[in-house]
Amino acid sequence: MIWFEDLKVGNSTRFGARTVTREEVIDFATQFDPQPFHLDDEAAAKTPFGKLAASGWHTGAMVMRMMVDYWTERQFMGVGSPGLDELRWLKPVFPGDTLSVESRLVDKKESRSRPERGTVWIDVTVRNQHDEPVMTYRSIVMVMKRPA
């Protein structure tokens, strides 16, 4: 298991390779974000997207899945997140793109009220197959401390 004490500020890692399909872009948008540029190439051509692009919430969800898969392999278990800061969707994500994640631990603090836990801050950069950043944010994650 990886605990709060094992996480070092400054450490970074790259992982994931998720190829986005047209079917799942349209399926997610139909359920959660039915704006024209997430559903249809012709409608998207009239907008800054230019062609069918994934919902930003879909990109966030795909990144979450890559993170959970990475953490699970390494037996790291977060216990939830109080939130995130400065999320930016920098470029559209198109069907056929392959997304990967760079994650860097930028800060950590023990909890005052909950001695069994700590909080870590993680800068997340998501890139496409051209190595262009498509999304960035700072994630806040609660982590268990090593049992005494």
Added chain:
Amino acid sequence: MIWFEDLKVGNSTRFGARTVTREEVIDFATQFDPQPFHLDDEAAAKTPFGKLAASGWHTGAMVMRMMVDYWTERQFMGVGSPGLDELRWLKPVFPGDTLSVESRLVDKKESRSRPERGTVWIDVTVRNQHDEPVMTYRSIVMVMKRPA
């Protein structure tokens, strides 16, 4: 149609009533966020969630859907979002909860580089059926100006 010029700083509105089902919580988590507390009551009981709770990305996606439905009814068309700030998941969202949205326009600016567009900042508060805030964030949305 509602254009950039029609949106007034300080205006706020409440809308939406989406009841969260156990089936969709588990379905979303299985696809995008398979952490134990989003999949199973027993595993969640050992965590700060206490019982099965929705992925924060799922809550965000459900809120996006309520916003798109509200905008579409009023013929408001955003042309995408550069991001959001200070997203906080304040309380867990459980199956059976009914979510609603309060949205308040806090700032607007014309684009310098794109004379046909402007940007608006919207404070979003999501509440459950007990009127407790479960999620807040500040959304940034690009909006078309009225054609000359």
